[in-house]
Amino acid sequence: MTNWRYGDIVMADLDLSKGHEQIKRRPVLVVSNDDFNKNCSLTICAAISHGRGDFELHLPFKPAPSDHIEGGCVDGLVQIEQIRALDLSARNPEKIGRLADTDLDKITGMIIACFIQPNMMVIPDYG
Numbered sequence: 001m002t003n004w005r006y007g008d009i010v011m012a013d014l015d016l017s018k019g020h021e022q023i024k025r026r027p028v029l030v031v032s033n034d035d036f037n038k039n040c041s042l043t044i045c046a047a048i049s050h051g052r053g054d055f056e057l058h059l060p061f062k063p064a065p066s067d068h069i070e071g072g073c074v075d076g077l078v079q080i081e082q083i084r085a086l087d088l089s090a091r092n093p094e095k096i097g098r099l100a101d102t103d104l105d106k107i108t109g110m111i112i113a114c115f116i117q118p119n120m121m122v123i124p125d126y127g
Contacts, residue, residue: 002037004030004088007104009048009064009074009097012088028086029078029099031111041089046107047082048074057081057114059107064097073097080110 004010008030015024030037032044052058057080063073074097099107 001039001041002043002088004037004043004093004095006030006033006037007099007101008095009066009099010045010088011068011094011096012045012086012091014047014086014091025092027074027076027096029107031083031108041087042085043088044083044085045088046111047079048076049079049082050076053077057110059103059110061103061107062100064099066097068094068096078107080107080114083111 009027010030011025012028013025014028027048028045029048030043031046032040037043049058053060058077059080060077061075063075066072066074
């Protein structure tokens, strides 16, 4: 069980990573929903970066206010291709902000689009 909430921006240590995975200490966006987070020791996150603004899987978001970041806000691009399940408690976590709902909707839509086939039906309540 984790205390992280959908939409939280958390600073986390991403080392040890391999290949093209994001490394070092950086912000990540919690993209797993609150029920998942309450029932699992892992949290699904997407890395936030400032590189490759021209890549269609890197989505910009409105700067999120933060008292923990120099400049007073978190900005950048959510890297949809860099989602992964993390044990944030083992990665020196610090909540530094929260994304706006309009940006979360856009990001969640893109993540879902990466996993469904054109003929699949998405059912909002799995009971």
